[in-house]
Amino acid sequence: MKEEAQEDVFSDRLDLKLWGRVFRHALPYRRLLIPLAISAVVIALCDASFALVTRWSVDSVVGKTEVNLWPPIAVYTGLTFMLAIGVWTFINSAGGLSNNMSHDIREECFKRLQELEFAYFDHRPTGWLISRLTSDCDKLARIIAWGSLDLLWAVCLVVVIAVILIVLHPVLGLLVLSVVPPLVVISAIFQKKLLLSSRETRKYNSMITAAFAEALQGLRTSKSLVREKQNLQEFQGLSSQMYGVSIQNAMQSAVYIPIVLTLGSIAAGIALWRGGVDVRSGGMSVGTLVAFIFYAGQFFNPINQIAQVLVNMQGAQAAGERVLSLLATTPGISDSDAVKARLTEWNRPGRPAELAIDGYPDKIEAIDFDHVDFAYTTGEPVLSGFNLTVSSGQTIALVGASGGGKSTIVNLAARFYEPTGGRILVNGQDLRDRSLDWYQSNLGIVLQGPHLFSGTIRENIRYGRLEATDEEVEAAARSVNADGFIRAMENGYETDVGEGGNRLSTGQKQLVSFARALLANPRIFIMDEATSSIDTETEQLIQNGLKAIFHGRISFVVAHRLSTIRTADRILVIEKGRILESGNHDDLMVAKGHYYLLYTRQFEAENEASLIDTLANG
């Protein structure tokens, strides 16, 4: 519903600059613009010509003794085919333009999303971003392609008819044309009303969808609270509101159509009356009169189209702004110019093996947090003046209450965020002076909610190192004890894990993600609450594989489970962005401080849980 609220923006003014920028995305398809423009003009000319052919046919038979209908027949047939070809051309060129444009904009947006830093996503829900990439892109492309076509066609048609009318009979022409301005104004007013009320309907529709979802998810609760009646009453309130706006929308079009039809009929009436007088006095032919009456009714369509396109552009302006601003956002974390320069110099074949793509040594020996400050939102610091030194081969466990800053430290170490003050050093060098791509390729991360991509188990493990062989994939799985459960599955490594890995249990997903991280052979290994959501049995499996993972790397572990914590070289108790206690397990137990309390409480809970689990399993 957050999204809906944002859709509701209606711009009162047409921002031509914005549309110009959107239009730039059409330029690669210039070759489609020419047939598009030509077909719009051709169709408008054909549409305007039919009444002339009628006039011609009538005049060539009324009061004539020598009748030759062949010329009008030939012209009519020609016009018909021209129109059909025009329609074919415009659908293909406008549709081609629109689909290609939305394809390209979508791709650009997706690319940009891959580059933007995490902070960008913190306040933008996934659903919201998805609508930007789907409906917004389609909307913009449609307006640019079909909208400009409609506009061109409509303007041409109106102009051509106006010219014809004035040439045929200046006075009568101007009289008939006098209904055009009110037609334009009325159309614009109603099109805007219709757009707004149909949006309102959509808004209620999504509220009703949410109400159904809530009813189904909360079914047991509603039943146990005996809330059925009140729920229904609330729902009926919603559905009758939707009825109200939907009826309003229908009424608006029910009023709109008769008004414009009447305007057309007034024009036709004027033509019949004033033109009829002229025909009688011999100043005009019957055919011309008939043509005038036809033309009078032909204004409605193009003017309606013009109004609709303009209103839709106003309505879609917000979508345009959102998409363009996404494309214009520069990633907050990216390589500096100096790093880029080094990359162009060094990222090429023939580089000494000990150098990374940015020309500095390809190794990570130590990571230092040097007086690091950090805040997700300005004014609410999470870390201030944080110091920490970790060297290769060390495992650091971070423990403490949630919200204390453990995950933040890990996110900074992964360069998902950048410090707001102070520096992070890698081998004594500022992290910002190294290539982002090189650094992050050296990471192996396992998170609390393991995320897998749809595909097979093998594909998911291989995500860690795309060029790994099947043997290497399986070896990684064996190292973390995932091989057993994988082989027990029906299709082994080729088992489809389903969307988001949903066909596997949380524990299984976690094992796969450990294998994935290990396959990457990272220099820095990060585990963020990775063992907190899994059962004791899986935890035991992982535990046995962890030693292999930690060996020879820098590891950061945010953990609950005692077994994981105990193996760490150093345990940091973090609270409110500060290190409260630091040391190995034995030191901290003796100290009898915060760690001691945390440990004993956790020990009790884990034992109770595992005892009950043992009972379940045997």
Place this chain on the structure above:
Amino acid sequence: MSNRSTSDPDSTLQPIKLLWKLMSGFRAYYGRAIFALFVFTLINYATPLVGSATLDSAFSKSAPESPLTRQLIAWMGGAEFIRNHLWFPALLMIGLTLLAGFFSFLKGRFAAMASDGIARKVKDQLYDHLQRLPAKYHDRAETGDLIQRCTSDVETLRMALSSQVVDISNALLLLISAVPIMFLLDARMALISFTLVGPIILYGYFYIGRVKHLFLEVDEAEGQVTRVVQENLTGLRVVRAFARQEFEMKKFAEPNKLYRDRSLRLLRLMSWYWSTSDLIVLAQQGLVLLSGAWFISQGSLTVGTLFAFIMFLNILLWPVRQMGRTLTDLGKSAVALTRMGEILSEPEESKPPGNCVPDGPAKGRIEVKDLVFSHGEETAAINGISFTVEPGQTLAILGPSGSGKSTLMHLLLRLYDYQSGSIQFDDRELKDLDRQWVRSQFSVVMQEPFLYSKTIGENIRLGREGAANEEIQEAARLADIHDTIRGFPSDYSTLVGERGVTLSGGQRQRVALARALLRETPVLLLDDALSAVDAETEATILQALRQRHGKRTTLVIAHRLSTLSHADRVVVLEHGKVIQQGTHEELVVQEGLYRRLWTIQNAVKAEVELSTGDQSPIHPISR
């Protein structure tokens, strides 16, 4: 689309029957809408006739052949009058258009009232019915599928009723009323006018029918694009962690391209359809124009009549062209209707016969005897359980996951019906009591409690409508959530969920507990209700609950010993059976799970001694 839709022979009749039923109360609106449409059509045809009569009487030397036109001229005051007062037919035309406009408005109004009214009624009915369906039905049904049936399928139906049905009636009425008028005017011209009408309709129907599946394919490709984006965004951290941006770009490019290419393919086919069907329509119009001109030159047709025919075709042909397409769309609506009908025909929760609502509140005695229940699989979830809880007592239920604890709670709430054995509630068999009454005697807190997207205050108030603000705050204090709520941006008026604050698991449990406490029912059921609350807070809450001990019967499912030790009696379940049962004192001396749990704290002590060499006891758990 639907994978459940039935395929028996009379399935095509069922949607129509259902529709007729749903239309009750709105049929009159439809009648009016169709009547208005009919009048509108007639007036629409009359307007060109006025033009035709005028042309013929003002500019034609010979009198018109058609009796209809002659009659019309007579009505309009005779040829002489028209010739000298041309403003009169002009005004008449405008007047007729106004009148037609009025009826068009009426048609729109009544059609909208009918279709939106039916849509509203269907939605209300579906909502009501879904709430009344047994929990068993909802276990099987997929939420996403149900939501789709209740929203997009209803929308499909609404569209069908408001535009497709009206469009088709419009086209049919236009055709039917055109026949007599045209034949009265000129039989030859009428025949010529209808030459291509049949082909136009059939062409649309069959062409769209052939490419219909492509529309679905395009939708499907769009769905793939959405899925890839969604997966990429939810897995953002994984993508970054392995620096796999380029790989993801390639993964996205594929469905993005597929979506574009499928759309383009559909477009190409549709461009053929639109251009060729335009061609047919224009050919029909040309045929009338030119043969009419020929007849005029032969002196057997007047200009006015030709004018009328051209106008008629203009009115008639475009809606008729749309008809083929609309007819194929109607097929979709029948499917939607069937899918809705499937929900509505599911039986509701049964109601016991006779007097099933006792007077006054229950005392809260529960006696379970040889209870057996199975969800339908081979092993029964509950397999012969017996125990008794006296009013005001607290019973703790302990057991590993899958041992049947939650199922027992559901049976007590009559969410499911047990197969054999008995549950006596205050000496009456639970099965013979009204479900709603039973539920109103219980308060429940589940492990993953559901909160409504209302404010926190409203959520708690759901426990008892009409509770005063002080009572709500009191309940929140008891559940140890009052201070947390105070800290929220709008206090008790803070919205829960997407549009407001996101509560942690422990906070949700405590809000649900406050809701349950406010209810003040004879029985309180806590289904692992404090599992996400930290130990200290849990102790505070239990302390508060204990003060109310004796007021109501309480059943607690728990994992932590600290929770269990507050109970009067403890039942240990395993595989749907009671394996141990008794008071704390009895169980502590028995060999078994309870005793092993109880000794854990000694193990804690030992472990700590091992690490620190210290003897002092820590964190004792006591009653």
